[in-house]
Amino acid sequence: MSAINIALIPLLPLASFLLLGLFGKKHFKESGGIIGTLSLMGSAGLSLFTAYNYFFVSGKVNGVYQQLEVLKIQWLEFVPGVSIDMGLLLDPISVMMLVVVTFISLMVHVYSLGYMKGEERFSVYYSFLSLFTFSMLGLVLSSNIFQIYMFWELVGVSSFLLIGFYFEKPSAVAASKKAFIVTRFADLGFLIGILILAFHAETLDFKILIQRLTDVSSPQLHSAIAGGLFGISALTWGVLLVFAGGAGKSAMMPFHIWLPDAMEGPTPVSALIHAATMVVAGVYLVARLFPVFAISCPGALEVVMYVGAASALFAAVIACTQTDIKRVLAYSTMSQIGYMMFALGVSGYGGENGLGFTASMFHLFTHAMFKALLFLGAGAVIHYVHSNEMGDMGGLRRKMPVTHFTFLIACLAIAGVPPFSGFFSKEEILTATFHSNKLVYGVALFTAGLTAFYMFRLYFSIFWKRDFVSHGQHGGHGEAPFTMKLPLVILGLLAMVTGFVPFSEFVSSDGAALHSEFHLTMAIAPVVFGLVGILIAFVMYKSESDLPARVSVAMRGLYKGAYHKFYIDELYLFVTKKIVFNLVGRPSAWIDKNVVNGLVDASGMFAQDSSEELSVWQSGKVQNYAFWFLVGAIGLVIAFVIL
């Protein structure tokens, strides 16, 4: 397994970004898509090769998957011993993420060939996609915490660029700004967390950092526990702040407000960034530092669990009321990431205790497939209908058979119906949760039911409900071009079969294979909840009726709250506009205007006034000068006489 092969995985998209970004507008206006797709094909091929090599040939030593640092370059040295390095780290989760990222990205590249066809800034779009893929791959492969932070920010920038791709739309501009500011705000916590952890562990390197902060006898761990603030140890503060950064990227409460708005970007972008890859970066980060969480500060892990569970439930409730299909999917993403988070939260380290960790990564894997499929399917629907609103759809199953069928597969997968992929990963998560925390288990079960309900509400509203009435806008083109159907079919097949991957053999908290059995008893409850959710959606939305309206009236308070996303956005606006702006912004503006600026102005005014006063003395009249000369001389004489 040579370092060159692995280094090429992120470098190929980087090369395509540079090529298309610098020369795309002039030379590759039409062929930009092909170039981007080909470079991604190279990356995906290399990733699969790397994965094969790692999992089946060279990764395992004595039955335990090793962390291999295949490349390490000293990049910035401050003083001997303190430096920022660049490295490539291979371990089960990074290899798994490599495959997921390159594969989903490849699907999105192919899909965009059809979806973005005829777009004015076609090659720019592909250069941004390549930049994103490069940053995400760099993030996944990072071998130290500072490197991951840099790629983390790069991912944020490329997400900003892609959300705001339609920059002539004010809503897209606002959404891209919001996404950037909210995640950036969370990243502030991340940076402080990095500094705290690195200060106490005296290293930035993941391997050494984890080793030092989990070893009870190490002096670094003692210093990290001894220091602290408000009765919480420095170590806990560090990991909690790092988690805050992860929560920002992964749209966990209370940093979730940017994700629904981010749907302003092109739909393939939503599939890539806001469903399958970037938003799971937070989960990945927690998984990366998982030994520190699990062994040294279980308190922080508990926070992860509750934040995840709360986000999962909260987002699922909101998703039931939204009418924009992409927003439903956005909230569903948030809910599923909440699943992954609390799965990590309930997990322990090592052996059978690490089931939650494995389950979380498994769900990340399967979710990436079916959620990308859902978004791409939604994109095909939007492409056909030219609207995001459920009200404009209905009865599309005959017009778009391929989309209909693959979308149905994805819905069944996310609803946890056997034998589709989501069923297996959810079952594992629920098993792990059941053994650890009954409250969260209840929340998770209820959320599973809600998930099935809102997904099938979406499904029935798009494909059944009423006959499709064309609004005459879609120019009579067919369902979708081949380049859009192909990724749908591939992802559909994968959503069906990825559940059967013996995932726990490959990915576990400590690297040793985990032999998790399938618990039939544990599978009954989520499937029943899922089927009930589907049934309710079937009754309410299969055909047009006044039932949904009656239900929403009956649950007026809850419905209204959920429809308005529980007023979290308004709360943020209230806090920022009314409290921060009025209590901090305005007073400091006043001080700036009157005190700081006033002092500067006053010194200027003083100089001007005094020079005006003095300039009177320069009359230009020789006799005046002589007179004052005389006065001065007499004054001197008097002074000498008196003294």
Add this chain to the structure above:
Amino acid sequence: MEVGLTQILFLSTALFFIGMYGFLTRRNLITMLMAVELMLNAVNINFIAFNKYLWGGKLDGVFFTIFIIAIAAAEAAVAIAIVINIYRNFGSIDAEDADSLKL
């Protein structure tokens, strides 16, 4: 009454302040120049008087006086050249009119 140092100093002081008064009050540049000459001559008288009464037998004061007379002549030549230029520029030799020293 014999004329002594005191009387001579009174004379020179009077001459000096007459010159000063003339310099400050007259507006005609030529008159002002004459007033300056008066003040210089008051100084000359002082030098001669002090030389005679305090340092009899020496010639230092006399030399100073001779130098001052020579310098005063040169100064008058320069000053008159300036006055002529002022007249050419301003069309008058009134000190009030030549106030462009003030920007």
